[in-house]
Amino acid sequence: MDGDFKMKVVYLLSILPFIGMLCILPFVNRVEPFVFSMPFIMFWVAIWTVLTSVILGIMYKLDPRNKEDDKK
Incomplete structure (x- = not known):
């Protein structure tokens, strides 16, 4: 995958926990x-x-800046 496309995916993944925890929470607020x-x-x-921990792990693996340290 192209590095620019990976960064867009990383940014989109970072929005998911915010949506799940804060935006949808009022709609699922029931016992x-x-x-x-x-x-x-x-x-x-x-x-x-x-899920936030899993998403952060995926973001870490997809981030091209983390692969630069492995190559050195």
Whole structure:
């Protein structure tokens, strides 16, 4: 992939946790249903905490600036 395209993907990936945690949160703010014995809102925050870590790992791997250090 082209380096410029990778950076655009990295920037788009950085928006996902913001959308999931802050923008959609008011729409999923409810107690029922229970998921894994947690209220839905607590499950939503927990799953986005994990997804944010995964997204940050993907962003790190896609960032071309991190590959420059490996080549040296």
